[in-house]
Amino acid sequence: MTADATLSDCHGGFEDRSGQFDLLGRSWTLLPGVFAPVHTTSTALFSSWLPFPPGGAFLEIGSGAGVTAVTAALAGCAHVTAVDISPAAVANTAANARRHGVADRVRVLNSDLFEALDTGERYDAIYWNSNVIDAPPEFEYLEELRWAFFDRGYATHHRFLTQGPDLLRPGGRMFLGFNTLGNKERLRVMADELGLELATFRRRPGVLGGIRVELSLLEVLVA
Numbered sequence: 001m002t003a004d005a006t007l008s009d010c011h012g013g014f015e016d017r018s019g020q021f022d023l024l025g026r027s028w029t030l031l032p033g034v035f036a037p038v039h040t041t042s043t044a045l046f047s048s049w050l051p052f053p054p055g056g057a058f059l060e061i062g063s064g065a066g067v068t069a070v071t072a073a074l075a076g077c078a079h080v081t082a083v084d085i086s087p088a089a090v091a092n093t094a095a096n097a098r099r100h101g102v103a104d105r106v107r108v109l110n111s112d113l114f115e116a117l118d119t120g121e122r123y124d125a126i127y128w129n130s131n132v133i134d135a136p137p138e139f140e141y142l143e144e145l146r147w148a149f150f151d152r153g154y155a156t157h158h159r160f161l162t163q164g165p166d167l168l169r170p171g172g173r174m175f176l177g178f179n180t181l182g183n184k185e186r187l188r189v190m191a192d193e194l195g196l197e198l199a200t201f202r203r204r205p206g207v208l209g210g211i212r213v214e215l216s217l218l219e220v221l222v223a
């Protein structure tokens with residue numbers, strides 16, 4: 001399946017937007033241009049599977065509507081940092097942190113991966129439900145929602161694997177939400193070159209924008 005065909009399929013699943021959705025027993029605000037967790041099983045599953053560090057610091061890359069970041073705070077993380085490259089997603093995560101009364105412990109930043117973080121920040125867990133489709137070099141991010149699905153040249157995945165381990169506290173853990181639309185082989189080669197191991201923490205069949213996929217929560221293990 002080509003990247004464009006996949007995007008078209010995904011868009012088909014995103015037309016019915018009501019501005020609000022229910023997931024994991026809560027109601028959430030959904031802003032235009034933001035990845036809609038209601039049309040995919042990944043957000044709910046990964047948010048249920050993640051071992052949020054009690055009293056610890058949790059970093060979510062690409063927080064989208066903010067379901068996982070807010071769930072982490074409600075699950076007992078003392079400090080949650082949620083970043084997204086999409087300004088609409090940043091506003092959406094902030095709105096849902098306020099809506100669920102955790103804005104005091106969910107810091108939301110507009111950031112390309114780790115760029116907006118302060119030097120020296122360290123986390124007990126780092127997580128990214130990634131934009132898994134390996135887009136070609138000529139791919140353009142014509143609309144914000146494209147950031148939710150496509151990673152041009154897998155450059156962001158490479159930076160995540162390269163820079164992420166240095167941001168972990170001793171005993172910290174790093175997770176990647178992935179699925180079978182992604183280029184697992186390219187990811188594995190990158191991990192091998194960096195001396196990292198990708199272990200399947202949990203996996204299950206699921207749906208992304210109407211497409212059947214296998215969802216995997218991968219743990220990045222530092223040798």
Ligand SMILES: C[S@@+](CC[C@H](N)C(=O)[O-])C[C@H]1O[C@@H](n2cnc3c(N)ncnc32)[C@H](O)[C@@H]1O
Pocket residue numbers: 035036037042043061062063064065066067068083084085086089111112113114129130131147148149156
């Ligand atoms: C598959 S969506 C997941 C959204 C949300 N975490 C969820 O599970 O519902 C991927 C998210 O990563 C964000 N993203 C993509 N590239 C990014 C980057 N370089 N830095 C920060 N966020 C990025 C997208 O804007 C999108 O919100």
